[in-house]
Structure formats: C-alpha cells, structure tokens
Amino acid sequence: MKNQTSEDSIVGKRKNRLIIVVISILFLLLFALILLARNNHQFQDKIFEAALKQRVQLPRAGLGGEQNLDIVFCGSGSPFPDPINKRGQPCLAVFAKNHFFLFDAGSDSAAKLAIYRLPLQKLDHVFFTHLHSDHFSGLGEIRLLTWVQGKSSPLKVLGPNGTKRTVEGYKEAYFMDSTFRIAHHGVNALNPSGTTYQTQEIQISKEEKSKVVFEDGAFKITAFLVDHSPIKHAFGYRVDFGDRSLTISGDSIKHPNIIEFSKNADVLVHEALNPMMVKALEKRFDKLGNKLAAKLMKDILDYHTSPLEAAQTANKAKAKLLVLTHIVPPLPNALVERVFLREALKIREKDTILAFDGLHLRLPLGKKTILKGDFRP
Numbered sequence: 001m002k003n004q005t006s007e008d009s010i011v012g013k014r015k016n017r018l019i020i021v022v023i024s025i026l027f028l029l030l031f032a033l034i035l036l037a038r039n040n041h042q043f044q045d046k047i048f049e050a051a052l053k054q055r056v057q058l059p060r061a062g063l064g065g066e067q068n069l070d071i072v073f074c075g076s077g078s079p080f081p082d083p084i085n086k087r088g089q090p091c092l093a094v095f096a097k098n099h100f101f102l103f104d105a106g107s108d109s110a111a112k113l114a115i116y117r118l119p120l121q122k123l124d125h126v127f128f129t130h131l132h133s134d135h136f137s138g139l140g141e142i143r144l145l146t147w148v149q150g151k152s153s154p155l156k157v158l159g160p161n162g163t164k165r166t167v168e169g170y171k172e173a174y175f176m177d178s179t180f181r182i183a184h185h186g187v188n189a190l191n192p193s194g195t196t197y198q199t200q201e202i203q204i205s206k207e208e209k210s211k212v213v214f215e216d217g218a219f220k221i222t223a224f225l226v227d228h229s230p231i232k233h234a235f236g237y238r239v240d241f242g243d244r245s246l247t248i249s250g251d252s253i254k255h256p257n258i259i260e261f262s263k264n265a266d267v268l269v270h271e272a273l274n275p276m277m278v279k280a281l282e283k284r285f286d287k288l289g290n291k292l293a294a295k296l297m298k299d300i301l302d303y304h305t306s307p308l309e310a311a312q313t314a315n316k317a318k319a320k321l322l323v324l325t326h327i328v329p330p331l332p333n334a335l336v337e338r339v340f341l342r343e344a345l346k347i348r349e350k351d352t353i354l355a356f357d358g359l360h361l362r363l364p365l366g367k368k369t370i371l372k373g374d375f376r377p
Ligand SMILES: [Zn+2]
Pocket: 130, 132, 228, 251
C-alpha cells in the first residue's frame, strides 16, 4: 500500500516536470519569435506587406444597383463619446440604383465610411435631419474624402432652414486646405469642382406634413416633419425603392408622423434615449457637483424617444424590423444593452435590434428578406 502511494507520487512528480519543461520550451519559442520580429527586417517587411494587402483595398462594389436597397450604419451613437462600443455620431448610408446617399454626417462618419470602404467618390447627396452639430459635424471631412477619391462635381446637401448657412461655413473653413492641395497635386489630379457644394433647403409647412425631395423611377425619398422642439425644423425621411422601404426618425419625441411614414416599412431606424439611465446620469453628475452636466441631462429628456416608445411606434406602424440608433447613453456591455432594451422588449420581443457602426442591412427587391451583415474589418 505504502509502495503504491510512493509510485503514484513519483509518476505525479514526473508529470509535473514534463508540464514545466513543455511550458518552458513554449516560452523560449515565443521569446525567440519576439526577438526575430524585433530584429529581422525581412520578417517585419513580410508582416507589413500582409497588413497592407488586408487594409488597402478598392472601395466596395455591388451596393445598391437595380436589385437591392442597401443600408449601412456609419454612426449609431450620439454626442456622447462611446469608448467601448465606439458608436459614432449619427450617419446612415443608403444605396439604391446608382445612388449613394447619406442621412446625417456626424463627426466620426468620414473615418467610418473610409474604414468600411464605401465608394465615396460616388456619394451624391447628403440629407440632414436637423442642424444639431452631432448630425453635420463630419461634413467637411466627408466632402474632402469624396474629392480625394476622385469626385469632380459639387456635393449636394439638403436639409432644413439654416442648411445653407451651415454649409457656407464649411466652404469657408476648408478654403485654405483646398487651395494648398490643388497647388500641391495639380488641377488634373484634384478637380476644383470637387471642393464645392450645392445646397438646398427643404421647406415643409405643418399642413403639408411631408414632401418628396428626390425621385428616380421607383426610388423615392420623402422628408416629413418630426418634433424635436425647440429645433425648427427637424425631419424624418422615408426611402422607398420598388417594394422595399426604410424610415428614418431623425431626432424626435414619439410622433404620429413617424408612425404614418413608417407604415409597413421593412426597416424603421428610430432614435432612442433611455430615460431611466439618463436620470441616473443626472443624479450622478449632481452628486459630483457638476450642476451644468446635471441640468443638460435633465433637459435632453424632453426631446427624444424612449426605446419603449420607439417599439410602440414600430408596432403601431407594423414596421418589420426596428433598429434603434442615436443610442443615449452609451452602453458599455451586453448586459447594460439588455437594461437599455428592457421595457421595449416587453412589448416587442422580436425584430428589435440595437444598431452598431458597420451594420449592413440588405433588402433585395421582390423578396421579404432582410439580410444582416457587418462591414467592420
Ligand atoms: Zn438633435
């Protein structure tokens, strides 16, 4: 019995020694690899070449066309910085036929559009929902990217009253930049017409409620009034292409026009602010003695829509997929996302999702399907 026990302990010790030897060899190999990576130029060049091939590619082809309505989220956040999920300020790209349109252009959207390899030289229109800075602050860099990718015609910008003034500001701000780049690269490479804008302000009276702002055969965009008071005016947009449709709420309280213009829509992209969470933020700022931040948290409660209200709107309109965007506050992890959605999921368990930057939705014409993809590298 005693002999058996000592044999077991010898076998056990040998096993432990073997494990230690294997781990040591692995560490040595790893160390050797790190040394090689740090000192071998050939090895480093190979790594660089591989990264270059993966990162530098032609813009994505095949979006839109005659058969698909394609939607790409290039910003699903809000003015709040979002360090974890990296949801940027509002931006939604829409492709149909040979058109590429943006709805809003928040400050992070130029980089996102480039990272997702969207064909920026083809961007023809930018539609603003309203003139809060988180919805237009990326315009200058977006125009710059379209230009350096070969666009040689003015970028068309449509939005509510004040759009002309805002765009004039961007023209002025980028004047020196454009001058320097043309002088450096030459007019043959960078056509000066690509630095310009063509602006149109959309006027919709309360009685009119809505206006068709773009039409090309079966592809139609309708702007409609929403309520984001005191901001005058704020629009939502409905996009129809053949038998497929998308409605964008813009920033608004729960509003009957959003219900009306998302009737039977395939996708309703609705803004969402969780009041319980924002009230908690207000309390937190108050406790920290930051009275201004606490007041701002209190103020923003009165001109947005809760996830529950967005779900009520989607249910009433019989919208097929509800995608919540303009997420306030930023959500640090999947569990907090559940808290954000808790009340909404009680009345709309299915077909309710949170947008993320890089989310791609494809709506093939003549079908009922909504294909989901992810453009993040
Ligand atoms: Zn706003």
